[in-house]
Amino acid sequence: MNEDKLNTLRQQDANLRDAIRLDEMDRPQMPVDLNARLMKRVATQEKKPRRIVWPWIAAACVAGVMMIWLTPPKAETPTDVVAENKPAVEQPAINNKVEEPEMAKVESEAPVPMPTPVKVRKAQVQTAVAKRDAALLAQETKAEQPAAKPAVDEVHKDLSIVETAKPQEKMVTLTERDIPITRPENYKYTPEELALMKKQANEAYLKWAQLELEIAKHNLEQTAQSDY
Amino acid sequence: MTTITDIDLLQGLRKQSPKAQQQMLERYGNDVFAQVARLVPGVENAEEVYQDVFIKVFRNITMYDAEKSSLRTWISHIAYNESVSFLRHKKVPVIYYEDREGEAEKLSESEVEATFGQPNPETVQLIRAALKHLPPDERAIITMFYYEEMSLKDIAYVTESIPTTVASKLSRTRKKLYKIIKMLQS
Numbered sequence: 041m042n043e044d045k046l047n048t049l050r051q052q053d054a055n056l057r058d059a060i061r062l063d064e065m066d067r068p069q070m071p072v073d074l075n076a077r078l079m080k081r082v083a084t085q086e087k088k089p090r091r092i093v094w095p096w097i098a099a100a101c102v103a104g105v106m107m108i109w110l111t112p113p114k115a116e117t118p119t120d121v122v123a124e125n126k127p128a129v130e131q132p133a134i135n136n137k138v139e140e141p142e143m144a145k146v147e148s149e150a151p152v153p154m155p156t157p158v159k160v161r162k163a164q165v166q167t168a169v170a171k172r173d174a175a176l177l178a179q180e181t182k183a184e185q186p187a188a189k190p191a192v193d194e195v196h197k198d199l200s201i202v203e204t205a206k207p208q209e210k211m212v213t214l215t216e217r218d219i220p221i222t223r224p225e226n227y228k229y230t231p232e233e234l235a236l237m238k239k240q241a242n243e244a245y246l247k248w249a250q251l252e253l254e255i256a257k258h259n260l261e262q263t264a265q266s267d268y
Numbered sequence: 269m270t271t272i273t274d275i276d277l278l279q280g281l282r283k284q285s286p287k288a289q290q291q292m293l294e295r296y297g298n299d300v301f302a303q304v305a306r307l308v309p310g311v312e313n314a315e316e317v318y319q320d321v322f323i324k325v326f327r328n329i330t331m332y333d334a335e336k337s338s339l340r341t342w343i344s345h346i347a348y349n350e351s352v353s354f355l356r357h358k359k360v361p362v363i364y365y366e367d368r369e370g371e372a373e374k375l376s377e378s379e380v381e382a383t384f385g386q387p388n389p390e391t392v393q394l395i396r397a398a399l400k401h402l403p404p405d406e407r408a409i410i411t412m413f414y415y416e417e418m419s420l421k422d423i424a425y426v427t428e429s430i431p432t433t434v435a436s437k438l439s440r441t442r443k444k445l446y447k448i449i450k451m452l453q454s
Contacts (some may be wrong), residue, residue, distance in 0.1 A: 043420050046435055049442070050414055053384035056445070060415045068311045070301035070318070075293040078319045082326060099302065268282035 274339050277391045281329040289326055290432055296340060299416075300347050302404065307351035307404045309360060317354050322345045328343075337425050341418075348408065365401040365451075367444055380446045390447075398448035406441045413438055 050057070229237070272280075272291060280288025298320055305314040323345055332342050355362065367373075383391060399407060409427065414417045420431035427434065 042279070043431065043435065045312070046420070048436055049384075050417070052381065053442075054387050055391045055412070056384040056395055056410075056442070057414050058387075059392045059399060060411055061398055062392065063396050064302060064411065064415055067302060067305050068314070070298055071311070071315065074301070074315055074318065075290070075297055078293065078322055079286065079290060081319060082323060083286070085323070086284070174288075 278329065278334075278339070280331070281326065284326070288300070289322075292325070293322065296343050299340070300343060300405045303344060303347050303408070304351050307348070307408055308354055309362065313346060313354065313358070313360065316345075317350050320354075321350045324350065337422065341422045342427055343430070344410040344412075344422075345428075348426045349428075361385060362404060365444070366403070366446055367447060369445060373440065375443050375446060380443055383446055383449065384442065394452055397452055398445045401448050402441065402445065406437065409434065410441050410445075411438055 277291055277295070278290070281292060297318075301314065301318050304317045309312050313344050319345070322380050325343055326344075328368070332339065333424055336342075354360070367377070383396070399410075405427070409423060410415065412426065413420075418426075420434045423429075423434045424431045429437075
């Protein structure tokens with residue numbers, strides 16, 4: 041039904057219009073004081089200082105965002121700085137541990153079989169050999185038959201010094217109140233690190249073995265020379 | 269006594285002038301109260317809704333758009349929404365006839381026109397009785413159209429609907445009224 045038809049009906053429906061008009065007339069009239077009461081209510085509402093909340097909410101939101109934005113990342117917090125720096129500091133230590141596999145063994149708790157003393161021995165042996173070479177050069181003619189034995193003893197002596205010294209160092213490291221030590225993640229090495237450590241340990245072992253062979257060879261030569 | 273135009277009234281209302289507010293109440297108060305009382309049963313309830321309507325009008329006067337509707341229609345829209353919202357939230361019990369089976373739709377238009385068109389005081393009384401059995405929204409629409417003589421567009425604006433829906437609703441309500449009259453007669 042369109043509007044024109046309805047407008048026509050509105051004019052035609054006299055009974056309906058009259059009924060509605062009468063019905064409206066019978067409706068309760070608006071109380072006289074209603075507007076006055078309303079104006080009073082409006083006045084009291086206007087008097088009340090309307091708290092404008094939204095700027096505070098907005099400010100709180102901005103502050104929250106800024107806090108999130110400005111707070112350093114987890115790794116940069118003071119405790120984590122230690123945690124983060126420690127591996128950096130210890131990174132050489134890890135390498136050292138490869139050279140000094142005992143520490144690696146203790147910290148990683150991964151069994152590093154033979155190489156443990158190898159690197160240390162290598163280093164010490166090298167110095168010992170150097171010392172011994174100097175001594176040998178000086179006393180080449182006076183060299184006695186068991187010349188190799190003191191050299192080996194010297195090596196072992198140095199080794200024992202190193203080995204006794206190392207645990208102390210290690211203890212120092214372990215007893216430090218650094219968080220990285222107590223943190224479980226610092227006890228763990230990545231598989232790559234473990235593989236690298238093993239590889240380096242094996243290499244060191246091979247070098248040590250070669251060195252031992254050379255020493256033995258040298259000793260043999262010495263004894264052979266002394267025999268002649 | 270000087271009468272101020274809607275434009276002046278609006279300017280005053282935007283400045284939250286109590287004088288303009290008072291003027292507005294005097295100009296539109298009775299109509300709004302009647303509209304509210306039509307929808308909300310009980311004078312006290314109607315008073316409460318009436319006050320809420322004008323407080324909303326005073327607060328949101330800056331949102332009024334003269335291009336969309338007249339000030340009167342805009343206030344009616346707020347009054348209608350407040351009344352419907354009141355009925356919904358307060359859960360005021362309203363008893364009305366509901367044509368579930370759509371029997372009213374089957375009635376012939378000529379029959380309906382004859383009943384509503386031929387002046388008869390008895391029929392007027394019957395229609396008044398029948399009006400009480402209409403749901404509030406239908407009663408509001410039929411009153412806006414027949415009594416306040418509002419256009420379909422304005423009724424649609426007030427009820428947040430579209431003119432075609434209002435037209436079909438009016439047609440249905442007429443037939444429904446006739447159906448109720450028949451029931452009352454029988």
